[in-house]
Amino acid sequence: MGQTVFEPWNDPDAKPLIQFKNVTKRFGDFVAIDNQSFDIYEQEFFALLGPSGCGKTTMMRMLAGFETPTEGTILLGGQDIAPIPPNKRAVNMMFQSYALFPHLSIWENIAFGLKRDSMPKDQIDARVAEMLKLTRLEQFAKRKPHQCSGGQRQRVALARSLAKAPKLLLLDEPLGALDAKLRQDTQFELMDIQEKTGTTFVIVTHDQEEAMTVASRVAVMDHGKIIQADTPARIYEMPSSVYVADFIGDVTIISGTATPSGDGYDIAFAEGQPDLRAKSDIQLSKGQSCHLAIRPEKVSITAEKPSDAANALQGKILDIAYLGNLSTYHVELSTGQVVKSQTANTRRLSRRSFTWEDEVWLSWTDTAGVLLKE
C-alpha cells in the first residue's frame, strides 16, 4: 500500500500558507533578517533552527505581528499581513516563558482568547473542556499557574494558544524550560497534537535534536539568513555547506584540494597521507579547495588495515567518549587532524576492543562523506 508522502514543498501546484517575499528586517544598523524568501505549507511542522542572535525569533515575531518587516512582504493565505495588528491575525503564539496570566486560573487562561471573540458561554465551556482533555489537564482547571509544575504550565500555554484554532501556531523555544526526559515526552506529544489538530506549526529552537525530532522541515539559520531548509534526513545526510554540516550533529571536516577523477574526486589533504576518494555531483575544478564532511557513525574502526575500503587512514586513539549505547573514538592522524568514529555497543560488558593510545585504522566508503565547496 503506497502511502502518500507529505512533501508539499516538492509539489509545484501546492499553495503555500505563508510566503516570505524578499523580507528584510533592520534594527538601526543591525540586519536581523537579510532579504529572505521562502514558503511554509499548510499542516507543516516547520522548524527555525540556529544559534542565538541568528534572527529566528525576529522571523517568528514578524509572523505574530510584534515586528513589521523593514522591506518585503509576508503573505498569509495570499494576504499581506503587514497592516493587520496581532490581535486581528489568525495566528497564535506559545511564548518561551509561557506568559500565562498569573491572576487567572488555568480554565480562565485557556478561555481568555475565546472570550475576546465574544463566543457564547456554552461554546466556550465546550472548547475549553476539549482543550483541557487534549492536553490532559482536566483536573487542574481550577488551579492558578503558580500551583502547576513546569510541564503542566507548558501544556496550559499550548492549550491556550490552540484554543482559538489558529491557522498557524508559533512556538518560541517551547520546551526550553523542561528537563531532558520531560522534553522528549513533550516533543512526541507536540507532534501528536499537531497531527490531531492539523494546525500548521512553526517552531523556533536552538536545540537541533528537538528540531530534527518534531519538524517536517528544518531551516538552519545564521546571521539573518536561511542557509538550508529541508527535511531533517536531508539536512543531516546532505548538508549544503560546512556550516550546516557542523551545526547539525557530530561531524569531522577534512579540508583539501580536489582533483576530478571518474564520477568523483580525489582529495589531497595533507603531506604523507593518501588522497581521499569521494563520489560527488558538485562541480569542482582541478586544484580547487574543498571540504569533506564525514559523520562519525559512517567511519569504521579496525585494528588491521581493511583491504577493500575506498578510504583508509591510520591514527592513534586520543579520546573515547562512552555514551552507553554508543562510543565515540577521537583518532588523531600523524598530521594532527582528528577524525571521529562512532560504534554501537551492541554487546553488553564485552571487552572493549580499543583503548587509549592504540594504533588503529579508520575506513569509509567513497559515498560516506559529503563533499562541500564552502
Added chain:
Amino acid sequence: MRRLTWFNTTALTLGFAFLYLPMLILIVYSFNSSKLVTVWAGFSTKWYGELLQNEAFLNAAWVTLKVAVISSTFATVLGTMGALVLVRAGRFAGRTLFSGMIYAPLVMPEVITGLSLLLLFIGIGLDRGVFTIVLAHTTFSMCYVSVVVSSRLVSFDRSLEEAALDLGCSPMEAFRLVTLPIIAPAVISGWLLAFTLSLDDLVIASFTAGPSATTLPMKIWSSVRLGVSPEINALSTLMIGIVAIGVITASLITKRATLRQQAEERAAVKA
C-alpha cells in the same frame, strides 16, 4: 532563642524610646482631666467628647479627607501613566528630561513647590480653596506613585501583554485585563502613599489653601500656636489609632494571603 546581651537590650530600649516616647506622652496626656497640658490631674475622656463638639476640627477633618481621596486618586492615574511611558517608551528625544521632571518634586523643598503653586494660582486668577489644594497635592504626590509603579513595571514580563494581544485583545483591553490586575498591588500602595502624604501635608496646603478651606494639619498647627490644648492631644491620639489600625489590618491581610498561597502551593506539589 538567643539571649540578648546587655548592650543589645540597652540599644533596643533607647531606640524604641526615641521613636515612641513622644507619642506615648501625647497619648497619656490626652486622657488628662486638667486643662493644663503639662500637669496631670487624673484620668478623663472629656476631651474626646469636646473634640466631637468642635465643628472647626470636624470641618477640617472632612476637608482633609476629601482632598486626600481625590488628590491621591488623580495622582495614581497620572503617576501610573507617567511610569508606563518611562518604562515602556524606551529611548525618545527628551526622555532624560522627562524622567528628571517627574522625579524632581521628590527632592524639591516643599516651601518652593508651595510658593510656586501659589504664584501660579494667583497668576491665572484661580480662587484658592479645596480645588487648589487637590491640584497641589496631586502634583507633588504623583511622582511618588510614579516611582512605586515603575519599580514594579520594570520586572513586569512584557510577553504577558503580547500574549494578550496575540489572543485578540486590543492594547487597551490588554492593559485593563492583564497589566492592571498584575501591577494592582503597586498601584494600590502608590495610592496609599499618596493618600498618607496628602493627609499629613502642612506646608504645601498652607500655601495653596484659601480662607474657605482649612485642612486638619493646618488647623492643628494654628491651634498649637495659641497653646497646646488637650483637645489636640485627643485628636492626635485618634489619628495615631486610625493609622495603627490601618497598618495592622493591611499587614494581617497580606500575611494571610501569603499563608494561603503557600498552603495552595504545598497542596499543588503533593497532588
